[in-house]
Amino acid sequence: MRLPVVSFQLIALALVGCTVSVVAVASTCDGGVVFEDRNGNGRRDLGEPGIAAVKVSDGVQISVTDARGAYRLPPADGRSLFVIKPPGYLPTRREDGLPDVWQNTRTAPGPTLKYGGMPVGPATCRDFALRVAKPSPKRQQGLDVVVFADPQPKSQRDIDYYRRDIVEPLKHDTAIDMGHSFGRFYFDGLAGDLGISLGDITNDDLSLYPALTAATTSLGVPWLHVAGNHDLDFDAARDEDSLLTFRHHFGPDTHAWEESEATFVLLDDVIYQPGQKPSYIGGLREDQFAFLERYLPTVPRDRLLVLAVHIPFFDAGPGRETFRHADRERLFALLRPFPRVLLLSGHSHTQRHVSHGAASGWHGAAPLHEYNVGAACGAFWSGVKDADGIPDTTMADGTPNGYARLHVRRGGDYTLSWHPARIPANDAGFTSAMRLSAPRVLRHGAWPAFAVHANVFMGQDDSRVEYRIDGGPWQPMRRVAAADPWLVTENVQDDRAATLRGYDRAPPAEASPHLWRGTLPTDLGLGEHRVEVRAFDRWQGEQRASTRYVLEAGKE
CATH class of the missing domain: 3.60.21.10 (Metallo-dependent phosphatases)
Known part of the structure; x- marks a missing residue:
């Protein structure tokens, strides 16, 4: 049975209130249907209705299913036919577990390729099964x-x-x-x-x-x-x-x-x-x-x-x-x-x-x-x-x-x-949001040239990042275009190692677009001091991490 040609322009108007032109084609293939797969077996069984107003494409042309779920597209050699899954539905799965929403068309052998390329297959329209998504x-x-x-x-x-x-x-x-x-x-x-x-x-x-x-x-x-x-x-x-x-x-x-x-x-x-x-x-x-x-x-x-x-x-x-x-x-x-x-x-x-x-x-x-x-x-x-x-x-x-x-x-x-992928246990300075790098020990009274660095993984140019020492007032950290100190340390260890420490070395550290710096004071009391950092993520809100450093008396 030859199916009636569907006016994509009229359906698009009904769907979204705008006009879309589709190039007319001379050759068509019959029998392609998008249907509701009520029993989930991937085949169209008796009583399973077609789904109207679903878009099907070959990557260039677009067809829209009619009231019976039928679509028409020319079999274009070398293209991939696919259904554009509409809201409220889910596709069935292919044998490999991927969504079963496409079919390649290859009627003539292509170039001989090392990994096989695209095998020859029939130039036929196919039915696409969709299941109603359960809320x-x-x-x-x-x-x-x-x-x-x-x-x-x-x-x-x-x-x-x-x-x-x-x-x-x-x-x-x-x-x-x-x-x-x-x-x-x-x-x-x-x-x-x-x-x-x-x-x-x-x-x-x-x-x-x-x-x-x-x-x-x-x-x-x-x-x-x-x-x-x-x-x-x-x-x-x-x-x-x-x-x-x-x-x-x-x-x-x-x-x-x-x-x-x-x-x-x-x-x-x-x-x-x-x-x-x-x-x-x-x-x-x-x-x-x-x-x-x-x-x-x-x-x-x-x-x-x-x-x-x-x-x-x-x-x-x-x-x-x-x-x-x-x-x-x-x-x-x-x-x-x-x-x-x-x-x-x-x-x-x-x-x-x-x-x-x-x-x-x-x-x-x-x-x-x-x-x-x-x-x-x-x-x-x-x-x-x-x-x-x-x-x-x-x-x-x-x-x-x-x-x-x-x-x-x-x-x-x-x-x-x-x-x-992995966050080390018992490392308060490495969280899902950031990694802190800071010296473990500084000389008491030394020139304040050393800093805590916060690599805020989702940081942006305008991100607000602050730090404080021993529960004191929060101070702004300064965004810097520099290499992450933690990765620099890995690079140095790779340089000094007599043999490879892994299959490959860590990558050379490059300037990070999401690194912030805060100077560590050296005029506090001798002993350990707690450093807290907070970053205000645009989507996830306030994120915190902490580390510690020690001030020691200088050695003569």
Whole structure:
């Protein structure tokens, strides 16, 4: 039976009160339906109705399901067909545990690639199964998103680090105490409502995808993946073929996902330039702009719009175009009508917040916030191992490896938090919010040239950070562009060691964008003095840490 053509323009008007044009196509495929999977088996059974007004895309074109849940799109060879999950629904899972919301189309063999590329498959429309999401008291508080940047294992050993350092502690921290001496239990989805990995899923070895996916999906959270520069098929001869293996495992490199609190757009922003230097640059393709120009007008503006990419939108240094400026300005122009936008990026293996303005092509009413998320692998799984055999892997700016959380409330307001993978026991100077560095002993009466430093992991340019000694009055600390003293000490110990202290040395310390300094007085009484630091986090409120130093009489 041939299905009637659905007018995307009319449905978009009904949905969001705006018009969107879709390019007409000559060829179509019949039979694609988005349906309510009431028994959760992934197949459309008798009595399971279609779902109207759901958007389906191939990364360029967009179709909207009719009253029976039917959609029509031309089978475009080489593209990935995907459903844009609407609010109030959840997808079924693929065999690997990832959301079953996509299908690749490959009718002719592509280039021969080391890691397999995209296998040949039928050019058919498929049915997409969605389940009605069950409301929970936790979800009524808002949408909880777990964000990993750069897991980047280079071996099965690194995947074991990732599992034990990131995934298992996350399960433990979100497990429920069952009472009655049964202990704590983890159930699927307790860690969050959605998960996103911001690229560099592996470190060039794409054969590690299945093992890493198994670790991630053990959380039971619907998980989406962005492509990174270490996820490329480096034997591809052109950018168009450089993510074939990634797409075979993770689906479309342009994707969208909708919740009632936020809309998520995930974009591959790595432009591969084989044979050139540099071999890649940040930017977007024409087909991605075509998708955005069709999709964004359909997105409600009463919620947060989140763009998730790998390469940051800001330049890594003066005079260095990390992300193509023309593409950035074109993208920012598309985002300007939205009152609430958050950019999430990875890649740098450091952590910072950037406020975009006119200098970077943003002309909105308020600065555009980009959160450049610290790496799950930290400094590439380097550094000295702890008692559990896991490397310290602190990043070059002094941020410990870990993951982030994004919490979004209805109306688009959001909070962010950073969660270090490990915090040493009985160390009051190292908390989830900051790490303090201070000398252990100073000479009484010495010139006050020494200081306590606070590396506030989520600190921003305007963060308020204060300290006090022995319960005295609070004093402001001064933000400094300097290397974290704790990591400098690790660098010195690596230099002095006769053999490697770990698989790799700790990274060379670089100037941290979130380091504060407070001078330690030396005119107090002899003996021990307590130093308290408090930082006022924009989202998490007041955060504290403490340390101690001793004043001794000078030795002649």
